[in-house]
Structure formats: C-alpha cells, structure tokens
Amino acid sequence: MQTNEPVSVGASGSARQNVPLTTAALAGSPHRLRKENLISKLMYGAALVSVVVSGLIMYALFSEAWVFMRDVDWAQTWGQIGWFPRRGIYDMPTLLIASFWTTLIAMVVAAPLGLGAAIYLSEYARSSHRALFKPILEVLAGIPSVVFGFFALLWLAPNVVANIGGAGGRGSMVAAGLGVGILTIPLVASISEDAMAAVPKSLREASAGLGARKAVTTLRVVLPAAVSGLVASMIVAVSRALGETMVVFMAGGAADAAVRTITPYDGSLTMPAAMASLASGTDQVVGEGLTFQSLFFVGLVLFLLTLGLNLIGDRFVARIREQY
Amino acid sequence: MIVLLLVFVSSIERAVMAFTTVGAVARGGARRGLVGTSGFAKLRTDIAGGLFKFLILSALLASLLILGVLLIDTIVSGWSQLSTRFWDFLNGSLRSRSIDDRLGVQQGLYGSFWIGAIVACTAFPIGVGAAIYLEEYALRSRLTATLELVIRNLAGVPSVVYGLLGLFLFVERNTIFGFIGLGWLVDATGGRSVLSAGLTLSVLVLPIVIITAQEAVRAVPVQLKEGAYGLGATKSEMVRTQVLPYAAPGILTGTLLAMSRAIGEAAPLILVGAISGGLTNNPELWDASALREKFTALPIIIVEWVSERGRDPGFADAAAAAIVVLLALVLLLNMTAILLRNYFERKRD
Numbered sequence: 001m002q003t004n005e006p007v008s009v010g011a012s013g014s015a016r017q018n019v020p021l022t023t024a025a026l027a028g029s030p031h032r033l034r035k036e037n038l039i040s041k042l043m044y045g046a047a048l049v050s051v052v053v054s055g056l057i058m059y060a061l062f063s064e065a066w067v068f069m070r071d072v073d074w075a076q077t078w079g080q081i082g083w084f085p086r087r088g089i090y091d092m093p094t095l096l097i098a099s100f101w102t103t104l105i106a107m108v109v110a111a112p113l114g115l116g117a118a119i120y121l122s123e124y125a126r127s128s129h130r131a132l133f134k135p136i137l138e139v140l141a142g143i144p145s146v147v148f149g150f151f152a153l154l155w156l157a158p159n160v161v162a163n164i165g166g167a168g169g170r171g172s173m174v175a176a177g178l179g180v181g182i183l184t185i186p187l188v189a190s191i192s193e194d195a196m197a198a199v200p201k202s203l204r205e206a207s208a209g210l211g212a213r214k215a216v217t218t219l220r221v222v223l224p225a226a227v228s229g230l231v232a233s234m235i236v237a238v239s240r241a242l243g244e245t246m247v248v249f250m251a252g253g254a255a256d257a258a259v260r261t262i263t264p265y266d267g268s269l270t271m272p273a274a275m276a277s278l279a280s281g282t283d284q285v286v287g288e289g290l291t292f293q294s295l296f297f298v299g300l301v302l303f304l305l306t307l308g309l310n311l312i313g314d315r316f317v318a319r320i321r322e323q324y
Numbered sequence: 325m326i327v328l329l330l331v332f333v334s335s336i337e338r339a340v341m342a343f344t345t346v347g348a349v350a351r352g353g354a355r356r357g358l359v360g361t362s363g364f365a366k367l368r369t370d371i372a373g374g375l376f377k378f379l380i381l382s383a384l385l386a387s388l389l390i391l392g393v394l395l396i397d398t399i400v401s402g403w404s405q406l407s408t409r410f411w412d413f414l415n416g417s418l419r420s421r422s423i424d425d426r427l428g429v430q431q432g433l434y435g436s437f438w439i440g441a442i443v444a445c446t447a448f449p450i451g452v453g454a455a456i457y458l459e460e461y462a463l464r465s466r467l468t469a470t471l472e473l474v475i476r477n478l479a480g481v482p483s484v485v486y487g488l489l490g491l492f493l494f495v496e497r498n499t500i501f502g503f504i505g506l507g508w509l510v511d512a513t514g515g516r517s518v519l520s521a522g523l524t525l526s527v528l529v530l531p532i533v534i535i536t537a538q539e540a541v542r543a544v545p546v547q548l549k550e551g552a553y554g555l556g557a558t559k560s561e562m563v564r565t566q567v568l569p570y571a572a573p574g575i576l577t578g579t580l581l582a583m584s585r586a587i588g589e590a591a592p593l594i595l596v597g598a599i600s601g602g603l604t605n606n607p608e609l610w611d612a613s614a615l616r617e618k619f620t621a622l623p624i625i626i627v628e629w630v631s632e633r634g635r636d637p638g639f640a641d642a643a644a645a646a647i648v649v650l651l652a653l654v655l656l657l658n659m660t661a662i663l664l665r666n667y668f669e670r671k672r673d
Contacts, residue, residue: 032558035560036560042453043457043460044461046449046451047454047462049450049454050475050531051474053489054477054478057481057486057488059500060489060498061485063498113383113386113387114383115383116380116382117387120377120383133388136391138658139391142585143394143588143651144587144588144650144651145588145591146588146647147647147650147651149627150630150643151394151398154397154630154644155397182390185390189387214377215372215373215376218376239480240480242482243481243485245483246591249591249594250630272484275487275488276487276591276595279487279595279597280594295488295491295595299484302482303481303485306482307481310480311477313480314476314477
C-alpha cells in the first residue's frame with residue numbers, strides 16, 4: 001500500500017478520507033507527500049509552458065495581423081507591381097509566387113535525392129555502410145541555414161544556376177530554391193527511412209519467397225507499404241521549405257522589396273524572407289503606418305500554411321504507427 | 325509534390341518493368357533453345373536490379389558530394405583569413421573594411437556563447453520537466469494527447485515566427501487582452517538584447533528538447549521503475565534515482581543538439597533585433613550587465629558580411645572564415661553529443 005499511495009498524488013486528498021486510517025498512516029510523512037505534490041505540479045507547469053507559448057504565438061500573430069487587416073487598403077495587397085512594404089504596397093502574390101517557386105525547386109532537388117538516399121540506406125546498404133553514411137547525413141542536417149545561404153549565393157549561383165540559364169553573379173529564386181532543397185534532403189531522408197524501417201521484415205521475406213528480385217520487392221512491396229510515411233516526409237519537407245528564411249534572404253536576389261515576377265531566374269522575396277528583410281537593415285521596423293503590422297500579417301499566413309501542412313503530415317505519420 | 329514523387333517512382337518502376345518484359349522474352353527464347361545458357365537470365369537480373377541500385381546509390385552519393393563541395397568551398401574561401409591570422413580573427417571585432425587587421429568575430433562569439441548558455445539554463449530544465457510529466461505523470465487522456473500534438477506542432481513552426489513572438493514579447497510593449505501587461509518583460513530583458521534573443525531561441529528549441537527527452541525517458545526499462553517502487557520510493561524519488569540516470573545520455577544528447585541548433589539560428593535574431601552594423605562598446609565575456617545590451621551573434625555576422633561583399637569583395641572570404649568558425653562550434657557540439665551518448669551506452673551495458 002505504501003508503494004501505491006504516493007503514486008496517486010493528485011487524488012490523495014479524497015482517497016485518504018475514504019480508505020481506512022491505517023493506509024493513511026502508511027502513506028508516510030505529510031512532508032514527503034507535500035514534496036511529491038509540489039514536484040508533480042512543477043512538472044505539470046513545465047509541460048504547460050509549450051501550451052502558453054503556442055497561445056502567445058497565436059495571440060501575437062492574430063492581434064497584430066488584425067490591425068493590418070482592419071486598416072489596410074486591400075487594393076494594395078493584390079495586383080500591385082510588387083512587395084514594397086515601406087511604401088505601403090503589400091502585394092501578396094509577389095511573395096506567394098516566390099514561395100511557390102523556391103519550394104518547387106527545393107522539392108525537385110530534395111525529393112529524389114532524399115528518397116533515393118533513404119531507400120539505399122534502408123534496403124540496400126550493408127550495416128557498415130549505414131554506420132558510415134548515416135552520421136554524414138546527420139551532419140548535413142545539423143548545418144545552420146546561413147551556411148546554405150552563403151553556399152547558394154556564392155557557389156551554386158555562379159557554378160550551377162549560371163549553367164542552366166540564370167545569372168551567376170547574383171541571387172535568384174533558382175539559387176535559393178536549390179539551397180533550400182539541399183537543406184531539406186536530410187529531412188526527407190530521415191522520415192522516409194523511418195517509414196521504410198517500420199515495414200515488417202516478413203513482407204520482404206514473403207516477397208522474396210515468391211521469387212521477386214530485390215528491386216521489385218523494394219518498389220512493389222516496401223514502398224507501397226511505407227507510402228504514408230513517404231507522403232508525410234514530402235509534406236513536412238514542403239512545410240520546412242516554405243518556412244526557410246535565411247537561404248532565401250541571402251540568396252534570393254532581392255533585399256527589402258521585390259518586384260512581382262513569375263520568372264524563377266529573377267530575384268524575389270518569399271514570405272519568411274520578406275519578414276526578415278523588413279526587420280533587418282535598420283534598428284527599427286520603420287516605414288509607412290502599417291509596415292510593422294504587415295510583418296505579422298505575413299507571419300500569420302505563413303504560420304497557418306505550415307500548421308496546416310504539419311497537421312496533415314502528422315496524420316500520415318500516425319497512420320504508419322497504426323498499421324504496423 | 326506527391327505527384328512528383330509518384331512520377332519519380334513510377335518512371336523507375338516502368339524501367340524495371342521494361343527489363344522484366346525483355347527478360348520474359350529472353351526466357352521464352354531460352355526455353356525454345358534460341359538463347360543458350362541460363363547465364364543470360366542472370367545477367368538480365370543484374371541489369372535491372374543493378375540499375376535501380378545505381379540510381380539510389382547515386383542519390384546518396386550526390387548528397388554527400390554536395391556536402392563535400394560545401395565544406396571544401398567554404399574552407400578554401402576562408403583560408404586566407406584563417407591561415408594567416410587565426411587568433412586575430414577570433415579576437416577581432418566588426419570593421420568597415422575587410423583588410424582591417426582588427427577584423428574578427430569576437431562579438432559574435434560572445435553573443436552566441438551567451439545564447440547557448442541561456443538556452444541551456446532555460447530550455448533544458450523546462451524541457452526535461454515537461455518530458456517527465458508527459459511520460460511518467462500524465463494520464464493517457466485526451467488532454468495529454470492534445471498537449472503532445474501542441475508540442476509536435478510547435479516543433480514545425482518556422483523559426484521566423486518565433487522571431488515574431490520574441491519581437492512581440494521582448495521588444496514591443498504589448499498588453500494581452502487589454503489587461504495583462506507585458507512591459508515588464510521589456511524592462512527585464514532590455515529590449516533588443518542578448519537576453520531576449522536567448523529566451524526566444526530557448527522557446528524555439530524547447531520542442532526539440534522535450535521530444536528527445538521523451539524518447540529517452542520512454543526507453544527506461546519498467547523493471548527499474550518497479551524495483552524502485554518496491555523498495556518504497558515515491559514517484560519523484562523513482563524518477564530521480566532511476567529514470568533520470570538511465571535517460572541522462574539521451575537527454576544530454578538532445579540538449580546539446582538543441583544548443584547547436586540555437587547557435588546556428590539567424591532568422592529569429594534578425595527579428596528580435598541583433599545588430600549587424602557594429603557595437604559601440606565591446607563587452608567582456610563575463611560581463612553580465614552586457615546581457616541586457618545590444619548584441620550580435622555569429623550567424624548574424626555571416627549574413628552581414630555576405631551582404632557587404634558588393635562594396636568590399638574581401639568580405640566574402642571573411643564570411644567564409646566566420647562560417648568555418650560557426651561550423652566548428654556546431655559540429656563540435658554535435659560530435660560531443662554523439663560521443664557522450666556512445667560512452668554512456670557502453671557504460672550501461
């Protein structure tokens with residue numbers, strides 16, 4: 001009894017009145033119980049910090065974005081020449097087009113490379129090769145995004161983008177997209193590999209037993225079985241690419257403001273890059289009346305987009321767990 | 325993206341199918357005695373499977389190649405600064421010309437050091453506490469499931485958005501719902517200060533700490549816990565004597581990874597207001613009053629120097645040198661994390 005009593009600390013008050021007195025006596029010193037109670041409350045408080053943070057993020061975004069949405073001249077947010085927040089021109093399509101291009105280019109890089117690496121590591125690699133390659137991919141995952149921004153602007157732009165039709169000397173959406181793509185390779189690889197590792201070995205053995213070759217087993221048995229995890233990895237990667245700031249800020253080829261363009265070889269600002277460039281350069285966010293609030297409005301749009309994608313991705317991940 | 329994935333997979337599959345068909349014809353031929361031995365069938369298998377293996381192996385190698393090019397290019401560019409004046413570069417400060425003898429990253433190193441320290445002091449205890457609550461104390465209820473969902477989603481929030489939160493809490497004087505004033509936060513942190521930046525980043529890495537600590541706590545064998553209860557331990561005593569020592573390597577690894585993430589993060593710092601131009605005074609490392617002053621950090625210096633390269637091309641190399649310093653720090657933290665984990669795991673066995 002003594003061992004069980006402190007476990008139900010939360011309910012101990014009422015429980016102790018209902019059970020015979022002897023149990024209460026066995027429950028130990030009240031000092032010890034008080035300490036237990038305090039510690040469990042502290043832990044609960046620590047867990048609640050994340051809820052408070054979520055609440056504060058939502059409040060901050062909605063309250064400031066609300067001021068923007070209430071006061072802005074909506075004609076300035078659509079069909080203008082570009083994103084000039086300091087002059088009161090908030091053309092959202094400019095940012096959305098840039099976000100679309102960089103994310104698309106990033107996924108063209110990250111999807112095949114990340115998925116291929118994951119298939120190799122999960123299905124083909126010997127354990128010694130896995131032990132060699134996995135830490136290297138983890139190193140890639142740990143590199144800060146400013147490094148990819150530098151690399152995209154000063155190596156990818158002159159050496160890669162210049163060879164596929166773009167300008168080498170400055171940043172562009174292509175350069176930024178390639179940089180973001182490299183950044184998301186380890187993310188795609190690790191989630192996809194986890195998904196494939198969750199496929200039971202018996203499925204592979206059954207397939208091999210029916211005479212299927214390794215490649216056929218991988219393509220027809222393992223990948224379909226892991227498909228929800230693979231989809232999840234793509235969704236999470238898109239969400240990551242949409243939210244990536246520094247690579248686009250440094251290598252996107254536009255600072256402070258951007259003219260609307262649909263050519264990916266031009267420079268432009270994605271949503272997070274627009275936020276960063278609004279806040280940088282000067283000590284304060286200065287400009288026309290609503291410039292500061294526009295920061296939060298763009299942040300809200302970005303937040304809702306990535307939240308939606310993450311929730312969908314979460315569903316897919318949960319599905320693998322259910323299946324096996 | 326899903327379409328793209330399907331196109332990618334189906335094109336490979338079609339290639340494999342084509343080979344299979346070729347194989348079937350060849351097999352028929354072999355049966356009729358047109359093609360000689362079964363060696364051909366073996367060759368056919370090798371081509372199809374080998375092509376696929378080659379494709380995915382090249383995907384992996386391409387990723388590694390990119391990593392190699394990135395590292396080599398950065399080190400080569402930064403070499404001019406690092407080889408000739410390594411210590412001067414570490415001890416120097418922000419300057420307006422790249423050939424300045426006193427150019428260096430010291431202010432950024434101090435800023436990043438303090439950010440790492442603040443993250444360790446705040447995100448670590450809160451994150452571990454939350455993880456222990458979720459794994460040991462919380463009932464399997466809908467409330468707990470919601471809590472875990474909130475944490476997972478926080479981990480996916482873009483880092484700039486955390487910057488907005490920092491801006492809202494620590495820089496602007498705001499009031500929530502018209503009566504919860506937040507001005508005291510601005511007074512306590514000093515506004516655009518390293519303290520604000522550190523707190524913002526510890527909020528950013530909190531979900532990472534919680535999730536890794538949760539995994540470590542979940543791995544503690546139930547026998548250990550029951551043994552502790554059997555000896556009369558209370559829940560908190562059981563956690564202190566069994567769960568924490570067993571989970572320590574995992575928790576430590578997660579915290580170090582979170583710190584390395586915080587040190588490399590730039591976007592939230594820009595929003596919270598890291599200074600990119602240069603500081604008026606150059607504080608000592610242990611000067612605690614500097615915590616509430618204007619600051620800069622290593623990633624911010626890199627961004628600043630990259631943008632200055634148009635005016636003074638030498639800054640591109642200075643930025644590369646700063647990247648080498650940043651990468652050394654980040655990789656050192658990551659490697660320490662991995663080595664510590666391995667050491668503790670060996671000791672446990």
